[in-house]
Amino acid sequence: xxxxxxxxxxxxxxxxxxxxxxxxxxxxxxxxxxxxxxxxxxxxxxxxxxxxxxxxxxxxxxxxxxxxxxxxxxxxxxxxxxxxxxxxxxxxxxxxxxxxxxxxxxxxxxxxxxxxxxxxxxxxxxxxxxxxxxxxxxxxxxxxxxxxxxxxxxxxxxxxxxxxxxxxxxxxxxxxxxxxxxxxxxxxxxxxxxxxxxxxxxxxxxxxxxxxxxxxxxxxxxxxxxxxxxxxxxxxxxxxxxxxxxxxxxxxxxxxxxxxxxxxxxxxxxxxxxxxxxxxxxxxxxxxxxxxxxxxxxxxxxxxxxxxxxxxxxxxxxxxxxxxxxxxxxxxxxxxxxxxxxxxxxxxxxxxxxxxxxx
Ligand SMILES: NC(=O)c1ccc[n+]([C@@H]2O[C@H](COP(=O)([O-])OP(=O)(O)OC[C@H]3O[C@@H](n4cnc5c(N)ncnc54)[C@H](O)[C@@H]3O)[C@@H](O)[C@H]2O)c1
Ligand SMILES: O=C(O)C[C@H](O)C(=O)O
Numbered sequence: 001x002x003x004x005x006x007x008x009x010x011x012x013x014x015x016x017x018x019x020x021x022x023x024x025x026x027x028x029x030x031x032x033x034x035x036x037x038x039x040x041x042x043x044x045x046x047x048x049x050x051x052x053x054x055x056x057x058x059x060x061x062x063x064x065x066x067x068x069x070x071x072x073x074x075x076x077x078x079x080x081x082x083x084x085x086x087x088x089x090x091x092x093x094x095x096x097x098x099x100x101x102x103x104x105x106x107x108x109x110x111x112x113x114x115x116x117x118x119x120x121x122x123x124x125x126x127x128x129x130x131x132x133x134x135x136x137x138x139x140x141x142x143x144x145x146x147x148x149x150x151x152x153x154x155x156x157x158x159x160x161x162x163x164x165x166x167x168x169x170x171x172x173x174x175x176x177x178x179x180x181x182x183x184x185x186x187x188x189x190x191x192x193x194x195x196x197x198x199x200x201x202x203x204x205x206x207x208x209x210x211x212x213x214x215x216x217x218x219x220x221x222x223x224x225x226x227x228x229x230x231x232x233x234x235x236x237x238x239x240x241x242x243x244x245x246x247x248x249x250x251x252x253x254x255x256x257x258x259x260x261x262x263x264x265x266x267x268x269x270x271x272x273x274x275x276x277x278x279x280x281x282x283x284x285x286x287x288x289x290x291x292x293x294x295x296x297x298x299x300x301x302x303x304x305x306x307x308x309x310x311x312x313x314x315x316x317x318x319x320x321x322x323x324x325x326x327x328x329x330x331x332x333x334x335x336x337x338x339x340x341x342x343x344x345x346x347x348x349x350x351x352x353x354x355x356x357x358x359x
Pocket of ligand 2: 126133257260261269
């Protein structure tokens with residue numbers, strides 16, 4: 001009986017926890033709330049501290065919910081320039097282990113980032129029909145730059161997952177910001193291309209009549225149009241395609257984002273499938289941090305796999321982030337032609353990001 005009463009600490013600790021939970025939204029300068037939240041987290045299941053920047057958006061909300069359900073997460077910080085109080089209050093009622101805290105506006109960015117192990121960035125504007133991802137550059141480049149300056153200052157060792165488009169340029173921008181701050185570690189910066197793999201697995205499974213969970217398609221290059229290069233010759237389980245099938249599948253995978261943008265008819269781009277893909281990828285990063293073996297995913301990273309400074313390919317994730325970047329492996333002629341087209345567009349997008357960050 002006595003043991004039962006003591007479970008959860010003494011009365012003072014319980015009162016402190018109640019006060020912290022009266023307001024899960026972090027108020028500026030209120031560090032005692034944050035301390036209490038962290039106490040509560042330490043008392044709960046062990047896990048990693050994760051921040052989501054752009055947490056109240058179309059991707060941010062389902063992504064935040066799925067990360068709140070992730071048993072590897074002990075503390076979840078939700079940052080946005082709008083609407084985080086409501087999203088945070090809502091999610092904080094879920095009876096999962098992660099403690100959730102909300103942060104609103106630039107004054108609270110540093111509190112949101114301090115102490116984080118993993119930062120996921122879906123902040124920025126999405127496409128409308130008729131736009132390319134590069135059309136988002138003018139707005140999203142500045143957003144990613146500012147957020148990465150915060151990361152360099154407050155959690156320079158965190159793993160960073162960049163979702164904001166155009167990924168082919170925003171990842172180079174992030175790298176330049178970290179270089180300028182003297183904190184750049186190429187092992188910790190990853191552009192999220194997981195949605196391309198998720199789509200490729202789904203579309204290939206449809207053609208083959210398989211369960212998509214049994215299919216694994218490597219997708220390399222980048223995350224826009226022809227830079228998205230599925231390597232159908234390397235799929236698991238091994239399978240061959242006619243040239244018509246390969247052309248159809250490659251085109252559908254490359255245009256998957258546009259398919260959703262058009263179907264949403266002005267109401268944004270992929271959010272739900274992206275949140276699913278982002279969580280699959282973030283979970284792999286956390287498994288790596290935990291020390292799990294053989295955690296291998298495709299991502300857009302600092303690379304020497306081609307002559308370009310960044311390229312998406314399979315990477316092995318571990319305690320330091322990226323432990324190994326894999327070579328592309330044998331490709332057929334169709335894929336080699338695709339690779340040349342991908343590299344041409346990628347070179348320009350990378351250069352655009354680097355020049356922007358240098359300004
Ligand atoms: N990598 C991928 O595979 C992939 C897939 C889908 C979408 N995206 C990209 O993700 C981004 C977000 O898409 P969405 O549908 O969630 O958009 P959205 O407009 O629904 O949400 C974006 C959120 O970012 C917030 N935001 C804006 N400026 C901010 C700032 N300075 N700091 C913090 N938050 C800020 C907004 O308030 C909003 O809540 C877009 O750039 C989109 O193109 C990438
Ligand atoms: O297509 C977009 O603009 C969003 C995203 O990059 C996607 O692939 O769905």
